[in-house]
Amino acid sequence: MSDSYDVIIIGSGPAGYVCAIKCAQLGLNTAVVEVSSDAKGAPVFGGTCLNVGCIPSKALLDSSHKFTEARDHFSVHGIGVGSPSIDIAAMMKRKDKIVSQLTGGVSSLLQHNGVTVVQGRGRLLAGRKVEVTDSDGSKSVISADNVVLASGSEPVTIPPAPTDDQVIVDSTGALLFDAVPERLGVIGAGVIGLELGSVWGRLGSNVVMFEALDTFLPTMDTQVSKEAAKVFKKQGLDIRLNALVTGTRVENNAVTVTYTEKGEEKSAEFDRLIVAVGRRPRTRDVFSGDSGVTVDERGFVFVNDACATEAPGVWAVGDIVRGPMLAHKGSEEGVMVAERIHGKAVQLNYDCVPSIIYTHPEIAAVGKTEQELKAEGVDYKAGSFPFAAIGRALASGETEGFVKIIADAKTDRIIGAHAIGPSAADLVQQLVITMEFGGSAEDLQLMVFGHPTMSEAVHEAALAVDGIAIHMPNRKRR
Numbered sequence: 281m282s283d284s285y286d287v288i289i290i291g292s293g294p295a296g297y298v299c300a301i302k303c304a305q306l307g308l309n310t311a312v313v314e315v316s317s318d319a320k321g322a323p324v325f326g327g328t329c330l331n332v333g334c335i336p337s338k339a340l341l342d343s344s345h346k347f348t349e350a351r352d353h354f355s356v357h358g359i360g361v362g363s364p365s366i367d368i369a370a371m372m373k374r375k376d377k378i379v380s381q382l383t384g385g386v387s388s389l390l391q392h393n394g395v396t397v398v399q400g401r402g403r404l405l406a407g408r409k410v411e412v413t414d415s416d417g418s419k420s421v422i423s424a425d426n427v428v429l430a431s432g433s434e435p436v437t438i439p440p441a442p443t444d445d446q447v448i449v450d451s452t453g454a455l456l457f458d459a460v461p462e463r464l465g466v467i468g469a470g471v472i473g474l475e476l477g478s479v480w481g482r483l484g485s486n487v488v489m490f491e492a493l494d495t496f497l498p499t500m501d502t503q504v505s506k507e508a509a510k511v512f513k514k515q516g517l518d519i520r521l522n523a524l525v526t527g528t529r530v531e532n533n534a535v536t537v538t539y540t541e542k543g544e545e546k547s548a549e550f551d552r553l554i555v556a557v558g559r560r561p562r563t564r565d566v567f568s569g570d571s572g573v574t575v576d577e578r579g580f581v582f583v584n585d586a587c588a589t590e591a592p593g594v595w596a597v598g599d600i601v602r603g604p605m606l607a608h609k610g611s612e613e614g615v616m617v618a619e620r621i622h623g624k625a626v627q628l629n630y631d632c633v634p635s636i637i638y639t640h641p642e643i644a645a646v647g648k649t650e651q652e653l654k655a656e657g658v659d660y661k662a663g664s665f666p667f668a669a670i671g672r673a674l675a676s677g678e679t680e681g682f683v684k685i686i687a688d689a690k691t692d693r694i695i696g697a698h699a700i701g702p703s704a705a706d707l708v709q710q711l712v713i714t715m716e717f718g719g720s721a722e723d724l725q726l727m728v729f730g731h732p733t734m735s736e737a738v739h740e741a742a743l744a745v746d747g748i749a750i751h752m753p754n755r756k757r758r
Contacts, residue, residue, distance in 0.1 A: 282396070285311045287621060288410050288424040290402035290566065292316075293327020294607040295598030296430030297386050299614030304393040306622040311422065312395055313402035313412055321415070323399045325386040326379075327432045328599075329607040332452040335382055337475055338638055339375040340455065344482040345640050353677060366483055368459055375455070398422065404429065404567035408593050426593045426621045429573070429581060430614065431566045433559040433599035441467055441528045441555050447535050448528060451476060454554045460484045465537055465550035469496065469519050471637050473556035477517055478639045487517050488548060490539055494522040499635075501649040501698040503664065503684060508643055508700055511680055528553065561600040585627065587617050595621075609633050632716050636705045641681050644708035647696035647715060648686060659689040663721075663744025665737050667701045669751050672732035678702035683737040685711065685721060687745050692720035703734045710738055721745040 286308040289296045296312060303310040316324040316331070329335060350364040390397060400412040400420075409423045435450040437443065443450050454476045462485065466477045469491035481487040496519065497505040512519060523541040538547045561580050567573045572591025574582045581596040583589055589596050595617045598610030612628050619626045637643040653660045664684035667673040681701025687694050697711035714724060724742035729735050743749040747756075 282309070282311075283422055285309045285396070285422065285424040287311070287426045287428065287618075288313065288398075288402075288408075288422060289428040289430055290404065290410065291327065291430035291432055291598075292323075292325040292386070292390075293430060293432045293598060293610065294329050295432075295610030295614045296327065296428070297325055297390065297614075298611040299428050299430060299597060299618050300395045301389055301393050302615050302618035303621065304395050306618060308618075308622065310395050311398050311424070312390065313398045313400060313410060315399075315401040317399065317415070323387075323397055324383055325390065326383040328434075330382050330386070331379060332455060334607055336375050336379050336455050337451075337479070339378050340371065340479045341475060341638055341640070343371045343374065344479045348482045356677065366460070368457070368483075372456070372458075401565075403565060404571045404573065404594065406568065406570045406572065408591075424593075426595065428614070428617055429563075429566060429589075429594070429596040429600060430598050430610070431562045431600055433605055434562050435555070436558045436560050438467070438525070438555060438557055440525050441537075441553065443555055444530065447530050447533060447551075448553045448555065450555050454480075454556075457552065461550070461552040462486065463534075463550040463552075464488070465490065465535070465548065465553040466556055467525050467537075467553065468556040468558065469521075470556065470558065472558075473554070474512070474517075474637060474639050476554055476556060478512075478515070481515065481517055488550070489517060489519045490523040490525050490537070491519060491521050492524045496521060497643075499649075500643065500645060501684065501696070502651055503682075504643060504645065504698045504700050507681060508639075511641065511700070512639070559599065559605055563600050566600075586620055586625075587613050588620075603630060604633065604635060606633065606635065629716060632712050634705070634708050634712050636708075638705070641678070641701045642704035643700045644704040645696075645698045646708055646712050647694070649696060649698070650686065653686065653696070658695075660686050660695065661689050661721075661745050662686045663741050663746070663749065665740035665744050665749060665752065667734070667737055669740075670732070670734065670737050672734050672736070673702055675732065676702065678734075683707060683741040685724075685738075685741045685745050687721040692722055694719055694721060694724075699737075701734075701737070707734060707738055710735065 287303045287310045289300045289312045292314040300312040314323045400414045403411045408427050460483045464485040464487045466473045466489045469489045477487045496509045525539045527538040529536045535553045536549050563579045573589045581600050583601045597613035599605040616628045634646040664682045666682045668679040684698045686696035721742045729739040740749045747754045
């Protein structure tokens with residue numbers, strides 16, 4: 281192992297490992313420092329996303345969805361399967377296999393691209409030096425012309441509900457249940473809470489979700505959040521808004537939750553409780569006080585639009601910097617930083633970063649919401665189209681939701697897109713591409729969309745922006 285590199289990346293999550301691979305592809309002598317290890321002591325790559333976040337949760341979401349399909353929807357197709365059962369151990373084994381395959385793939389990619397792996401806990405010192413602490417406590421120091429901080433995030437804990445990894449768990453523990461809890465409480469009705477609540481609700485849990493805010497999914501377009509609330513209620517999720525958890529008591533392998541709902545004190549008992557109130561940047565002990573790196577009051581590293589910190593030659597990407605904590609956002613920041621280190625002044629378009637909730641139906645969005653545009657005084661026009669009027673959706677039995685497109689009233693450029701329904705994540709990506717190229721509603725109106733496809737909802741929503749949708753009555757415009 282060398283003592284000096286062109287680039288050292290601390291952390292190998294989606295932001296870190298992608299940055300490392302891109303740096304190596306650009307001919308830079310690159311090292312990645314990773315603290316996580318498996319039972320055999322080998323480094324584990326992929327960070328939260330691959331190991332205890334995006335990937336395992338999607339594996340369980342897929343398994344649980346297939347279970348509900350067999351239980352509740354196969355009969356309409358003339359398919360009889362009796363009463364299906366769920367083997368939790370087998371479901372978890374499948375999840376673990378997927379995680380192992382992907383993390384092993386990252387290891388192979390780092391090796392293939394010539395990235396040096398340094399195992400241990402990395403800590404940035406002054407002068408772009410990185411102190412690495414091994415598992416036995418021994419320390420060594422390596423240095424680089426550029427250091428990239430990519431240490432990721434961790435679940436937020438709250439005093440009223442301390443986790444014990446048994447009855448009260450965080451998002452990681454919720455991926456490890458060995459049985460379906462009959463009564464499941466979830467603190468937080470955001471992305472993580474909804475996805476985890478959906479998994480176990482589909483498998484038979486009676487799910488109650490406590491949301492301290494008085495608005496459901498407030499960052500989503502209001503039209504979408506209202507539709508989502510209706511859909512989840514229909515699915516059996518008991519979402520209680522303006523419900524603030526004030527305490528918990530664990531007795532006899534169950535937990536009693538005390539909370540206030542609209543000012544009234546209440547309590548409820550559960551077999552398991554998931555704390556899913558968000559994530560915080562993992563920046564504690566990642567850099568020394570004299571490193572030149574500074575953080576805000578919430579622990580996020582200060583960076584400019586190019587992810588450069590206030591310390592020369594030090595960068596920060598992913599969950600530890602401003603913006604949404606999204607794996608794809610972090611990955612592209614990693615690519616941007618690699619290119620900038622190599623001398624190319626590329627810039628990430630943060631207005632075109634999509635957000636996705638992988639419930640069923642999926643929820644996805646990019647750009648501005650109507651409420652944001654109203655608050656900003658922007659003159660806009662919007663159109664939406666329901667999946668209930670799409671032939672492919674009817675044939676698939678996936679008719680809930682809609683696609684919505686928002687365009688600037690003067691330029692016709694698309695400035696926001698929102699969807700709830702089948703393949704919403706992939707459909708919104710079509711709008712991301714359109715927005716990235718400065719496309720307009722008319723551009724989409726003039727394109728040919730295959731039939732029958734879910735994508736036709738995008739075409740019709742673009743037509744609806746100007747009140748000229750073909751396959752539904754249009755509202756008269758003043």
